[in-house]
Amino acid sequence: MPKVNKEHQELRRSQIIGATVKCIARKGFHQTSMQDIVAESRLSPGSIYTYFKSKEEIIKAVADRRLGNEKKIIADAFGSGDTSMALNRLVDTFFGQFTDEDVRTERSIGVQLWGEALCNPKVREIVQKGIEESRKSLTEILAAYQRRGKLSGDLSPDAVARVMLAQFQGFVLQIALDDRLDIDEYVKVVKHLISTGS
Amino acid sequence: MPKVNKEHQELRRSQIIGATVKCIARKGFHQTSMQDIVAESRLSPGSIYTYFKSKEEIIKAVADRRLGNEKKIIADAFGSGDTSMALNRLVDTFFGQFTDEDVRTERSIGVQLWGEALCNPKVREIVQKGIEESRKSLTEILAAYQRRGKLSGDLSPDAVARVMLAQFQGFVLQIALDDRLDIDEYVKVVKHLISTGS
Amino acid sequence: MPKVNKEHQELRRSQIIGATVKCIARKGFHQTSMQDIVAESRLSPGSIYTYFKSKEEIIKAVADRRLGNEKKIIADAFGSGDTSMALNRLVDTFFGQFTDEDVRTERSIGVQLWGEALCNPKVREIVQKGIEESRKSLTEILAAYQRRGKLSGDLSPDAVARVMLAQFQGFVLQIALDDRLDIDEYVKVVKHLISTGS
Amino acid sequence: MPKVNKEHQELRRSQIIGATVKCIARKGFHQTSMQDIVAESRLSPGSIYTYFKSKEEIIKAVADRRLGNEKKIIADAFGSGDTSMALNRLVDTFFGQFTDEDVRTERSIGVQLWGEALCNPKVREIVQKGIEESRKSLTEILAAYQRRGKLSGDLSPDAVARVMLAQFQGFVLQIALDDRLDIDEYVKVVKHLISTGS
DNA sequence: TATGAATGAGGGTTCATTCAT
DNA sequence: AATGAATGAACCCTCATTCAT
Numbered sequence: 109m110p111k112v113n114k115e116h117q118e119l120r121r122s123q124i125i126g127a128t129v130k131c132i133a134r135k136g137f138h139q140t141s142m143q144d145i146v147a148e149s150r151l152s153p154g155s156i157y158t159y160f161k162s163k164e165e166i167i168k169a170v171a172d173r174r175l176g177n178e179k180k181i182i183a184d185a186f187g188s189g190d191t192s193m194a195l196n197r198l199v200d201t202f203f204g205q206f207t208d209e210d211v212r213t214e215r216s217i218g219v220q221l222w223g224e225a226l227c228n229p230k231v232r233e234i235v236q237k238g239i240e241e242s243r244k245s246l247t248e249i250l251a252a253y254q255r256r257g258k259l260s261g262d263l264s265p266d267a268v269a270r271v272m273l274a275q276f277q278g279f280v281l282q283i284a285l286d287d288r289l290d291i292d293e294y295v296k297v298v299k300h301l302i303s304t305g306s
Numbered sequence: 307m308p309k310v311n312k313e314h315q316e317l318r319r320s321q322i323i324g325a326t327v328k329c330i331a332r333k334g335f336h337q338t339s340m341q342d343i344v345a346e347s348r349l350s351p352g353s354i355y356t357y358f359k360s361k362e363e364i365i366k367a368v369a370d371r372r373l374g375n376e377k378k379i380i381a382d383a384f385g386s387g388d389t390s391m392a393l394n395r396l397v398d399t400f401f402g403q404f405t406d407e408d409v410r411t412e413r414s415i416g417v418q419l420w421g422e423a424l425c426n427p428k429v430r431e432i433v434q435k436g437i438e439e440s441r442k443s444l445t446e447i448l449a450a451y452q453r454r455g456k457l458s459g460d461l462s463p464d465a466v467a468r469v470m471l472a473q474f475q476g477f478v479l480q481i482a483l484d485d486r487l488d489i490d491e492y493v494k495v496v497k498h499l500i501s502t503g504s
Numbered sequence: 505m506p507k508v509n510k511e512h513q514e515l516r517r518s519q520i521i522g523a524t525v526k527c528i529a530r531k532g533f534h535q536t537s538m539q540d541i542v543a544e545s546r547l548s549p550g551s552i553y554t555y556f557k558s559k560e561e562i563i564k565a566v567a568d569r570r571l572g573n574e575k576k577i578i579a580d581a582f583g584s585g586d587t588s589m590a591l592n593r594l595v596d597t598f599f600g601q602f603t604d605e606d607v608r609t610e611r612s613i614g615v616q617l618w619g620e621a622l623c624n625p626k627v628r629e630i631v632q633k634g635i636e637e638s639r640k641s642l643t644e645i646l647a648a649y650q651r652r653g654k655l656s657g658d659l660s661p662d663a664v665a666r667v668m669l670a671q672f673q674g675f676v677l678q679i680a681l682d683d684r685l686d687i688d689e690y691v692k693v694v695k696h697l698i699s700t701g702s
Numbered sequence: 703m704p705k706v707n708k709e710h711q712e713l714r715r716s717q718i719i720g721a722t723v724k725c726i727a728r729k730g731f732h733q734t735s736m737q738d739i740v741a742e743s744r745l746s747p748g749s750i751y752t753y754f755k756s757k758e759e760i761i762k763a764v765a766d767r768r769l770g771n772e773k774k775i776i777a778d779a780f781g782s783g784d785t786s787m788a789l790n791r792l793v794d795t796f797f798g799q800f801t802d803e804d805v806r807t808e809r810s811i812g813v814q815l816w817g818e819a820l821c822n823p824k825v826r827e828i829v830q831k832g833i834e835e836s837r838k839s840l841t842e843i844l845a846a847y848q849r850r851g852k853l854s855g856d857l858s859p860d861a862v863a864r865v866m867l868a869q870f871q872g873f874v875l876q877i878a879l880d881d882r883l884d885i886d887e888y889v890k891v892v893k894h895l896i897s898t899g900s
Numbered sequence: 901t902a903t904g905a906a907t908g909a910g911g912g913t914t915c916a917t918t919c920a921t
Numbered sequence: 922a923a924t925g926a927a928t929g930a931a932c933c934c935t936c937a938t939t940c941a942t
Contacts, residue, residue: 136425138336142937152903153938163937216424222479223421226414227334236483263498267491270480271499277479278472281420285434293465300461301469304502314926340912350928351913361912512905532821534732538933548907553934612820618875619817622810623730632879659894663887666876667895673875674868677816681830689861696857697865700898710922736916746924747917757916 120159124149125169132170133213137220164230171221171234174214178238181205182245192256194249195272195302202276203295206283216284242276243269259305268305275301318357322347323367330368331411335418362428369432372416376436379403380443390454392447393470393500400474401493404481414482440474441467457503466503473499516555520545521565528566529609533616560626567630570614574634577601578641588652590645591668591698598672599691602679612680638672639665655701664701671697714753718743719763726764727807731814758824765815765825768808769832775799776839786850788843789866789896796870797889800877810878836870837863853899862899869895 127149131140142163146153160166185198205211225235246269253259259268275298283289325347329338340361344351358364383396403409423433444467451457457466473496481487523545527536538559542549556562581594601607621631642665649655655664671694679685721743725734736757740747754760779792799805819829840863847853853862869892877883 137421139425141935143935146904154903154940155901157938158901219424220421222483223335223418226417226482227332227337232483239480239483260498263495264488264491267488267495270477270487270492271473271495274473274476274480275469276472277476278469278474281475282437282468282472284424285420285430285437289468290462290465293462294468297461297465297469300458301499304499318926339910341910352915352929353927355913356926516905530821533817535821537931539931549934550908550936551906554905559933615820616817618879619731619814622813622878623733628879635876635879656894659891660884660887663884663891666873666883666888667869667891670869670872670876671865672868673872674870675864677871678833678864678868680820681816681826681833685864686858686861689858690864693857693861693865696854697895700895735914737914740925748919748924749922751917752922 117159120151120155121169124151124156124159124166125173128166128170129173129214129217132217132220137167137217137224164228167224167228168230168234170217171224171231174218174221175234175238177214178242182242186245186249191249191252195253196299198246198249199295199298199302203279203291203298206291212283212287215280219281219284239273243273246272253305272298315357318349318353319367322349322354322357322364323371326364326368327371327412327415330415330418335365335422365422365426366428366432368415369419369422369429372412372419373432373436375412376440380440384443384447389447389450390456393451394497396444396447397493397496397500401477401489401496404489410481410485413478417479417482437471441471444470451503470496513555516547516551517565520547520552520555520562521569524562524566525569525610525613528613528616533563533620563620563624564626564630566613567617567620567627570610570617571630571634573610574638578638582641582645587645587648588654591649592695594642594645595691595694595698599675599687599694602687608679608683611676615677615680635669639669642668649701668694711753714745714749715763718745718750718753718760719767722760722764723767723808723811726811726814731761731811731818758822761818761822762824762828764811765818765828768812768815769828771808772832773835776836780839780843785843785846789847790893792840792843793889793892793896797873797885797892800885806877806881809874813875813878833867837867840866847899866892 124145128140128145131144131148135144142153142156145166146156149156156166160169181201182198185201186194206215221231221235225232243266247265250259250265250268250272254261254263254265259265279289279294283291322343326338326343329342329346333342340351340354343354343364347354354364358367379399380396383399384392404413419429419433423430441464445463448457448463448466448470452459452461452463457463477487477492481489520541524536524541527540527544531540538549538552541552541562545552552562556565577597578594581597582590602611617627617631621628639662643662646655646661646664646668650657650659650661655661675685675690679687718739722734722739725738725742729738736747736750739760740750743750750760754763775795776792779795780788800809815825815829819826837860841859844853844859844862844866848855848857848859853859873883873888877885
């Protein structure tokens with residue numbers, strides 16, 4: 109019964125990743141020990157090592173989950189409807205998430221992953237991939253905007269995509285460091301810049 | 307001879323901080339052991355502990371140096387001359403730095419510090435302070451812009467400052483992850499947004 | 505299975521304390537390193553730290569064991585039988601032990617504990633408690649002796665108890681420093697003093 | 703001028719020993735570091751090593767000083783006058799000291815030396831020598847007492863000397879651990895035992 | 901598959917001692 | 922003779938990982 113086992117395996121992996129995310133949110137990346145994960149997941153060390161080869165594998169899985177959630181947001185924003193409002197829809201979707209406590213928690217782990225990416229090739233690969241995909245989707249939209257004259261012809265769609273992405277990334281950082289940030293005002297500015305992009 | 311001692315002390319501290327920065331850039335924050343710093347600085351463990359009470363103190367000093375450099379850049383950009391061109395001057399100064407290899411190294415450590423700040427109160431304080439100061443300077447400039455009609459009256463100068471800051475922070479992250487980023491194109495977009503801010 | 509675990513735990517703790525006692529007897533208190541205890545106990549450092557939180561905890565446990573043995577001797581001597589011969593029985597029990605090599609070893613650690621007690625509050629508490637209990641038991645007996653006219657009414661039973669205790673303590677020190685001490689002659693003197701106490 | 707140098711040397715050695723005694727009284731034997739002695743003596747490490755080969759040499763010197771003071775007390779008590787009252791004079795001299803704070807401090811270091819003696823041959827030699835000399839002096843006196851019929855012929859003067867010594871040693875320990883001990887009552891008991899020694 | 905006691909390399913730190921000045 | 926910065930072996934302890942049950 110490979111299916112049952114697979115399901116069971118995924119359940120356990122998910123349980124472990126969830127416990128790890130909680131620990132990281134609480135204590136930080138490197139301050140989270142295997143014992144912490146053991147305690148949080150209510151599994152034994154031996155059991156955890158049945159599902160993950162090493163602590164690094166768990167971290168990789170955490171990063172993968174982060175990437176997966178990212179993709180879903182982009183898909184949600186772009187997947188349906190006309191392109192003309194895609195940017196505004198993306199902005200609403202993206203910033204809208206941050207009212208959810210869990211999203212904020214996971215996003216703050218994302219900040220830690222950025223640092224980790226710089227010295228951990230496996231994590232780097234995942235983080236880079238996530239950023240690149242977002243950037244490419246944005247670039248596509250912006251190229252369409254440009255064709256419709258909604259974006260100045262002088263600008264490189266790719267560079268604009270990077271700047272917009274930066275507006276998202278910087279926001280993630282700022283809200284992680286100080287959650288009193290006024291999201292609505294921030295969004296207003298971002299949308300203003302979009303509307304005057306031409 | 308207090309002067310000689312002080313100078314000597316500063317020299318050694320600087321030597322240790324420099325070695326630590328190199329190690330962190332190479333291996334990351336938590337992967338850098340005292341032995342690494344010992345090897346890189348060509349000092350003995352005992353000697354290092356004459357100048358810093360603990361590993362944490364060294365890390366704090368690294369963060370402090372990061373903050374100090376940040377302040378200098380802002381001071382350079384705002385310190386002299388008229389306000390009307392302050393933003394453009396800041397943008398040139400800020401992005402101009404990144405042609406320097408050492409600045410890039412230090413900036414990538416800055417990214418790691420963001421992650422560290424989330425779970426290390428001492429580091430958090432320093433990082434937050436740095437961001438806050440930058441934001442306040444930006445807000446002042448933007449308020450002046452607004453008074454002169456160069457920024458839409460609908461927007462909160464503070465929120466605009468945050469978004470601009472995000473454009474800097476996101477850039478730091480993106481270039482740390484991929485140094486092939488085309489800086490000039492990025493700057494062009496940022497300046498375009500400044501010029502159409504009204 | 506709490507019982508099995510408890511038993512196992514006690515076994516290991518006992519093993520570690522035993523090894524530590526051997527090390528201390530051989531090298532002294534502060535000259536005994538964790539590595540010594542590791543080598544003597546044939547456990548790993550990590551394993552030892554499963555059963556004791558720190559080196560200090562082990563030392564405290566050694567002191568506690570010392571105290572426990574002390575209590576047993578006193579209980580054995582006083583526990584049963586009439587009070588009239590209690591002192592003689594105690595003397596026989598106490599000095600009789602010293603033919604046992606292990607007792608001598610442990611007693612010599614007791615001497616080291618005296619010194620440690622003077623600058624280690626945790627150890628001090630244990631040592632003081634041990635001495636106090638012995639003294640109180642002795643005082644009770646001596647008060648009974650006095651009531652029966654077997655001890656001069658001029659003397660304070662508590663002070664006599666202290667002097668008797670000193671005869672025990674000084675003996676412990678002297679035999680630790682020179683095991684050729686003639687125990688029988690010493691006991692003869694102590695008993696003579698008891699018999700002429702009136 | 704070898705004499706001047708000798709004097710100077712003795713002065714410095716004395717200064718160092720004094721500083722060490724203070725440190726030991728405050729923090730204990732092994733908790734006293736060379737840096738503590740450096741700070742207390744207001745000398746430099748290098749300077750201290752000019753006068754003592756090692757930390758162990760300083761400890762030996764501390765033990766030697768302890769022994770010297772001991773000898774002086776015994777000499778004072780026995781040196782002059784008739785033998786018949788020697789024991790009472792010794793008892794008065796010995797216990798009389800303990801009203802002096804400094805003596806108590808030094809005596810408590812003596813307790814630490816007992817422990818140290820058990821695992822440090824150099825210290826052991828000094829401590830044993832001190833005890834042995836005291837014992838021999840006592841034995842002589844007691845032999846004289848016995849000849850005069852003031853001590854039961856059944857008892858070995860040496861063993862009686864040991865028991866008396868123990869009364870001194872145990873007292874030193876007890877007062878080090880609890881300085882509220884009533885010295886006068888203790889002395890009364892000791893003198894009572896001397897007077898009924900026959 | 902699950903357990904959790906055991907492992908031991910490696911972590912940060914201290915401190916007796918040295919030696920160039 | 923005096924200095925005090927420098928040394929580095931050795932300290933106590935942690936934690937990712939293993940394996941007998």
